[in-house]
Amino acid sequence: MKPIIEIRNLRKKFGRTVAVDDLTLDVPEGQVTAFLGPNGAGKTTTIKCLLNLLAPDAGQIRVLGAPSAGLDSAAFRQIGYVSENQEMPLWMTVRQFLNYCRPMYPAWDAAFEARLLKQFDLPPDTKLRALSRGMRMKAALLSSLAYRPKLVVLDEPFSGLDPLVRDEFVHGMLEMTGKEGWSVFVSSHDIAEVERLADRVAIIHRGRLQLDEAAESLVARFRWVEIVLGAEAAPPENPPANWLGLEVSGRVARFTDSRYDERELDGAVKKYLPAAKQWRAQPMTLRDIFVALARTYRLNGAHQPAEENPSPAKQL
Amino acid sequence: MSLTLHQLRNDIRQFRMLLLIWAAFLALDLGTDLGWLGKVTDISRDRPADFLATLLPVAVWALLFLIPSMVVLADSPARREGFLSTRPMPKRDLWLAKLIFIFGLIVLPTVAQNVVYLWMEGLPVRFVAQGGWEHLLWILPVSLCAAGFAALWRSYSQWAAGLGIVLGAAYLAAFVLRWFQDWLAPSGGLDDLQGMIVTLLTMAPGLAVLAVWNARQSRKPRWRWCGIAIVAAFWYGACLLWPWKHIELEPADAAAARALVEKTDLRLTPRNIRMSETSDERKGAQIILALL
Numbered sequence: 229m230k231p232i233i234e235i236r237n238l239r240k241k242f243g244r245t246v247a248v249d250d251l252t253l254d255v256p257e258g259q260v261t262a263f264l265g266p267n268g269a270g271k272t273t274t275i276k277c278l279l280n281l282l283a284p285d286a287g288q289i290r291v292l293g294a295p296s297a298g299l300d301s302a303a304f305r306q307i308g309y310v311s312e313n314q315e316m317p318l319w320m321t322v323r324q325f326l327n328y329c330r331p332m333y334p335a336w337d338a339a340f341e342a343r344l345l346k347q348f349d350l351p352p353d354t355k356l357r358a359l360s361r362g363m364r365m366k367a368a369l370l371s372s373l374a375y376r377p378k379l380v381v382l383d384e385p386f387s388g389l390d391p392l393v394r395d396e397f398v399h400g401m402l403e404m405t406g407k408e409g410w411s412v413f414v415s416s417h418d419i420a421e422v423e424r425l426a427d428r429v430a431i432i433h434r435g436r437l438q439l440d441e442a443a444e445s446l447v448a449r450f451r452w453v454e455i456v457l458g459a460e461a462a463p464p465e466n467p468p469a470n471w472l473g474l475e476v477s478g479r480v481a482r483f484t485d486s487r488y489d490e491r492e493l494d495g496a497v498k499k500y501l502p503a504a505k506q507w508r509a510q511p512m513t514l515r516d517i518f519v520a521l522a523r524t525y526r527l528n529g530a531h532q533p534a535e536e537n538p539s540p541a542k543q544l
Numbered sequence: 545m546s547l548t549l550h551q552l553r554n555d556i557r558q559f560r561m562l563l564l565i566w567a568a569f570l571a572l573d574l575g576t577d578l579g580w581l582g583k584v585t586d587i588s589r590d591r592p593a594d595f596l597a598t599l600l601p602v603a604v605w606a607l608l609f610l611i612p613s614m615v616v617l618a619d620s621p622a623r624r625e626g627f628l629s630t631r632p633m634p635k636r637d638l639w640l641a642k643l644i645f646i647f648g649l650i651v652l653p654t655v656a657q658n659v660v661y662l663w664m665e666g667l668p669v670r671f672v673a674q675g676g677w678e679h680l681l682w683i684l685p686v687s688l689c690a691a692g693f694a695a696l697w698r699s700y701s702q703w704a705a706g707l708g709i710v711l712g713a714a715y716l717a718a719f720v721l722r723w724f725q726d727w728l729a730p731s732g733g734l735d736d737l738q739g740m741i742v743t744l745l746t747m748a749p750g751l752a753v754l755a756v757w758n759a760r761q762s763r764k765p766r767w768r769w770c771g772i773a774i775v776a777a778f779w780y781g782a783c784l785l786w787p788w789k790h791i792e793l794e795p796a797d798a799a800a801a802r803a804l805v806e807k808t809d810l811r812l813t814p815r816n817i818r819m820s821e822t823s824d825e826r827k828g829a830q831i832i833l834a835l836l
Binding site for chain 2: 276279281282300301302303304305307309311313314315316317319324328329331332333
C-alpha cells in the first residue's frame, strides 16, 4: 500500500540529547497507525518534524507525497492535526471557533460539522477557555475532521481525558475512520485505547524505531508463556532471543515469546528447560506486548544514554 | 483576500476591548490638547503639571507600541504550537491582515487625531498636511518596529523578557556612554549623526542578546523577522536623520511673540517629529499661533 507518510533516517537533537535517531518509517494510506512509546521516546518530536513544526537535523520526510519542509496551506487543507500541546484561541466560543476555521477549508462540510457537534456533545456558546480539557480536545478534533482530511495526525489525544470521554473519542474515531477511509497516525503511550483503533503499530524507544508491524500479526506472534517445572531450576544461560523477560521463580518460569510457534516453542522448552512438566501460552493484548517490549528495551539499554547507544533498531 | 478580511475581522473581535481603550485615549488626548478637558499648565515654567496631560501622551505612546505587539504575538510566527501553525492560513493573508490592522486602526487614527488637532487650532492647510505627514513618518516605523520585534518571540512572557533585556541593555549602555560624552562631543550636545551612532551603540548589546537567543532556536525563519526588526529600526533612524522641513513655527517677531507667550498659560502639545526638542517647539507653536 502506498505510504501517506514516508520518514527516512530522521534525526533530531536538542542540545546533546538525541530525541530521534535514524528513524525510518512508512505510514500506509487508509490505515490507522499507532505510534507507541514511553514518555520521552521521541513521538512528539517525530510528529513535529513531519508537520514542519521542527526542522530535522538529518533525514527526509514526505507527507502526502511532498517534502514536509514545504508543507503549505494547500497541504494543510488535507491534514487534520490534534495535539495535547496545541494552542487554541481560548477567547472564542465553540461556535466562533468553528466559524473561524470554516473559511480556511474549501471542503468544509457544514452538515458533517453539525453532526460531529451533536455527537461530541459540545456546547456551541461556551468559550473554549471554560471547557474542560477533554471537551477542548473534542472541539479541536471536530475542527480537524469537518473538512474530511486525507490524513489525521493525533499526538497523545487521550492525555488528560477521563475514561468516558476517551471511550467516546475512540468510538467516534473508529466509526469515522471506518466510514471515511482516513489515514490516521496516532501517537500515544496509552496502549489500551489505541489497541481498538490500530491497524498497524510502530514502537519507538529512545528515539529509535524498535518495531513496525501490522497489529494483527503482532498480536498473533506474541504469547505470554508460563512453564511449570518438575524441580527448582536456574534460568538457562543463553535462552532464545525471542524469549523476552525470562524469569524463573521456584518451580515456575515465565517469559514473553516474541515469535510464537507452538511446535518450535515445545522443542525450545524441552531443550532449554529440561525440567519442564507442562507449559501454556496465552495470547497477549497490545498493552501487554508493549510493556514486555518496553521492559526489554529498558534492560538492554538502561545504562546507555540515547546519544551513545550504538545498537541499531532491531525487530524483536 | 477573503482570508485576509476574515483574519482581520477575527483580530478586531479579539482585540476589541484594547481598540476601545485606544480610541478613548486618542479622544482624551485630543480633548486635552484642545483644552476641552480643562486648562493645562506649562510644565516648563515649573508650574504644577496637569496629571492627565502628563499621563496621556505616555499612555498613547505605550499603546502605540503595545497594541501592534499584542496583535502580532497572538499568532507569532515563532510559536511552534501556535494554532495557525498547522492550519491552511496563508502567511501572506495572515500578515496582510495584521498590517492592515496596525495601519488602519493604530497608525491612521493617530495621524488623523494629529490632523484634527492642527486643523482645529486653525493652522493653514499646508501646515496641517505637513504635520500629518511628519506624524505618520514617526508613528509608522515605531508601530512596525514593535510588530517586528514581537514576531521574534514565542509568548507574551518571552516578549516582555526580551523587551526588558533590550531596554535594560540600552539604558546601561547609555549610562556608560555618558562617561564618554565629553570625548564624543567636546562642544556639548550631540549632532544628529552622533546621536544616531550613539543610539545604535546603545542598542547593540540588546541586539546581540537577541541574535544569540535566536541562533539557539530551531526554527530558522525567525531570522527573517529579526531582519525586519532591524530594518524597521534603521528606517526609524533614517526618519530621524532625514532633513525634513518640520513645521517650524518660528515667530516673525521673536520678542513680541515671547511677550505673548508670557501672557498665556495655554500649552500646545508638540506635533512634530523631533520629540527631543519638544519644549522649544512647544514654545514656537504657542508663539506662532498667538501671532496668527
